[in-house]
Amino acid sequence: MKVPTEPVLRARALGVGYRDRQVIHALDLRIEPGSVTALVGPNGSGKSTLLHALARVLTPTDGVVELDGTPITSQRSVAVARRLALLPQSALAPPGATVTEVVDQGRYPRTGALGMLRRGPDDAVREALGLTGLEDLARTPVAQLSGGQRQRVWIAMALAQQTDLLLLDEPTTYLDVRHQLDLMELVVRLRDEQGKTIVMVLHDLNQAARHADRIVALRDGRILADGPPAEVLTPRVLHEVFDIDALVLTDPVTSRPMFVAR
Template identity: 50%
Template sequence: MLQAGGLDIQELTMSYGGDPVIEGLDLQLLAGKITVFVGSNGCGKSTLLRAVARLLRPQRGSVFLDGKDLLQLPTKEVARKLAILPQGPTAPEGLTVLQLARQGRYPHQSWLKQWSREDERIVREALHKTGMSTYAERTVDSLSGGQRQRAWIAMTLAQDTDWLLLDEPTTYLDLAHQIEILDLLFELNEREGRTVVMVLHDLNLACRYAHHIVAVHDKSVWAEGPPEVVLTREMVETVFGLSCEIDTDPIFGTPLVIPHGKGRRLKQRPKKERQYV
């Protein structure tokens, strides 16, 4: 049964010419939520996201948005509904932040509808929301990693879609910039009701920001649901091959994964008395 106001994946099988990467996968994504795909390297989570964005054609199965098969919709219509930010996007040398953001309005242009004041307003709002207004005339290649990612997110916001799809948006960013980007996406969801679907590697950050987590393993969905339901020792050991403990994040109250590993353990040292001279 197709889900109204959401995105439905039915019997999806994806391959790159060899054995399937995804096989017979069924999944429903709710509108208005933050969903995070997690899984080990090569498990197919990015492939799944690209199938949802119609960047890859399924070998079998279908992806439906609001009850309509994405493959049957015109490309521009899909781009007015779904905005995709792939991993590690690159911009032509010398392209400014403003010029990049304006690219997001392409799906709304036609021979009959050229650039308008409304287009310019939406672009300027996208720059404002991402904190990039003061960098509008800077070239994208002159920005820091976090600023560059914000510029790309501004472009996706300029598309003015309800769905934002992001493949590892925090890759290559330091921890402070990771939090900055995830906070931005969280605010877009909270304040504007934007649906966010993204791939993340960090399980603890996924738990902090996601309403719904989808663990991809063995070519399909191994587990899905709220973080406190999905994040178990069994899931981490099965999906990631990692022995761990699950605790509670002392700040957010979300699940906290503590890997066992083989790191150096500090021995408790006897307390020294303070010396006075």
């Protein structure tokens, strides 16, 4: 049995909404340090909205998000950016900017006002390019890259922030099978080797079950199931959350649960 730890990130009675629509309702969530959490749920269930609120990119309508025990919105945004990096889905490729230039933006929270006059990419940028396999594309304009290559650029930018917390919104979108697997292995490695805490929105439930320590299943802005993959990936939960009739098997490679729709 694990010793209970202080959550590094915590939502208390969190409500998030847009002008006329409440997306998240009175939600409580604790994220333990050094864990990989997958947020899953059907389209419109609020999982991305929850992730953005955890990253203080969206302001809650009710409740509070705490980072290290303090409300995240009361901390300096740059200080938060040194603790927590967000990979959003809505990143724009600035016309003309090269891969290195974009990844270098990840150093923003760690460089002073005159940091722009640095000589070039620092070690963190080079390491991030290496971890995402982008060395050969370093000088290529991002606008010329494929969707999957661009996705890796945004991931590298988040890594260059060198934060303990990584919040990833559908990080495997656009990636081919090889790169999806590479990325999931990178996530697990970052947890094991650097003790990083990762929260990611995933669409692929089997992927979540295979790589995450914990799955949080949302529907209509509420948590319907929360626990290790073996507890969440059950026919009952799959029916309640996704309206699917599923057969749950044991993955012969990882011994984790996996599902097949009937």
